[in-house]
Amino acid sequence: xxxxxxxIALLVAALAAGCSAKKGFEKPGFSFGCPIGxxxxxxxxxxxxxxxVHEGKRTTIEPTEMRCTMTxxxxxxxxxxxxxxSQVKRITxxxxxxxxxxxxxxxxxxWKPLLMYENSNVTISAVAPTxxxxxxxxxxxxxx
Amino acid sequence: MIDPxxxxxxxxxPLLAALALAAGCATEKTRYGDARGVETVSNQFGSTDLQLIAESMTRSMLNAxxxxxxxxxxxxxxxxxxxxxxxxxxxAITDSIRVELQKSGRVRFAVDxxxxxxxxxxxxxxxxxxxxAKKSTETGKMVGAAYRLEGNITSIVKEAKGVKDxxxxxxxxxxxxxxxxxxWTDEKEIRKTTSK
Numbered sequence: 627x628x629x630x631x632x633x634i635a636l637l638v639a640a641l642a643a644g645c646s647a648k649k650g651f652e653k654p655g656f657s658f659g660c661p662i663g664x665x666x667x668x669x670x671x672x673x674x675x676x677x678x679v680h681e682g683k684r685t686t687i688e689p690t691e692m693r694c695t696m697t698x699x700x701x702x703x704x705x706x707x708x709x710x711x712s713q714v715k716r717i718t719x720x721x722x723x724x725x726x727x728x729x730x731x732x733x734x735x736x737w738k739p740l741l742m743y744e745n746s747n748v749t750i751s752a753v754a755p756t757x758x759x760x761x762x763x764x765x766x767x768x769x770x
Numbered sequence: 771m772i773d774p775x776x777x778x779x780x781x782x783x784p785l786l787a788a789l790a791l792a793a794g795c796a797t798e799k800t801r802y803g804d805a806r807g808v809e810t811v812s813n814q815f816g817s818t819d820l821q822l823i824a825e826s827m828t829r830s831m832l833n834a835x836x837x838x839x840x841x842x843x844x845x846x847x848x849x850x851x852x853x854x855x856x857x858x859x860x861x862a863i864t865d866s867i868r869v870e871l872q873k874s875g876r877v878r879f880a881v882d883x884x885x886x887x888x889x890x891x892x893x894x895x896x897x898x899x900x901x902x903a904k905k906s907t908e909t910g911k912m913v914g915a916a917y918r919l920e921g922n923i924t925s926i927v928k929e930a931k932g933v934k935d936x937x938x939x940x941x942x943x944x945x946x947x948x949x950x951x952x953x954w955t956d957e958k959e960i961r962k963t964t965s966k
Contacts, residue, residue: 698838718808736806736821753829
């Protein structure tokens with residue numbers, strides 16, 4: 627009887643440890659490794675909506691995945707862009723870096739031209755220019 | 771008999787009107803643009819290429835262990851060889867890279883060979899009798915660089931049937947001066963195609 631209770635207790639403890647480990651995988655204020663502040667992000671779509679800004683002529687290219695990590699003390703971002711049309715698309719993009727106070731952490735980046743073949747995915751990567759950059763926005767602009 | 775003054779008026783007035791019209795049509799329009807925007811006026815090396823190279827190289831170098839380690843390496847900028855067939859001010863590229871790296875606060879730059887004459891000139895000037903010896907900079911205190919930054923830019927140009935394709939490759943290397951080891955290198959490729 628005592629052994630049964632011990633096994634049950636151990637199982638409950640292991641389950642609790644497993645759950646807490648999973649919960650602790652994502653730090654509060656982060657989603658998929660990306661900083662989200664107080665925003666409610668429950669899916670990848672929410673994160674993309676929060677981080678992506680369309681400027682000027684809107685492109686049909688859509689970010690489908692976004693992940694962030696730290697390389698040293700600098701933020702690194704990977705974004706998967708998808709062209710689901712049957713035409714080659716040309717866009718430009720840049721990242722806008724934001725500091726802890728919500729101010730610009732760095733000068734405006736150069737617009738980077740990108741060619742996307744029909745029905746294709748491209749992963750774009752960026753590393754923050756400074757450790758003051760704790761947040762970011764991805765800006766997309768059509769070149770069609 | 772036609773009055774000469776009337777004749778001149780008849781001829782001159784339409785002429786002046788035509789001139790005014792032509793001058794009006796030829797009016798130049800000058801507007802400010804986006805200095806960081808994509809420039810596609812021609813497929814020669816342009817401002818966008820320079821900015822793309824500088825940004826790409828800087829971000830890559832910031833990730834290099836030698837820079838990311840926080841040891842504030844002292845670097846001197848050497849020549850970037852232009853191996854393309856067109857004129858490119860490679861100094862403008864290295865200047866932009868130096869600005870970005872210096873602003874990041876992770877690299878320090880020692881005076882390079884190009885600025886050495888001015889540096890020595892100023893040091894010598896301060897040793898003259900015109901200066902207060904206590905407030906003048908001393909000679910023999912300059913700090914030597916531990917790394918040197920050098921690179922090259924090459925291009926492949928192809929032209930056929932109204933299509934011109936230009937491919938640029940910019941390569942940058944960070945060499946350890948003490949042991950001669952290559953501590954970081956990266957390259958940026960750019961392709962531009964113009965068709966008539």
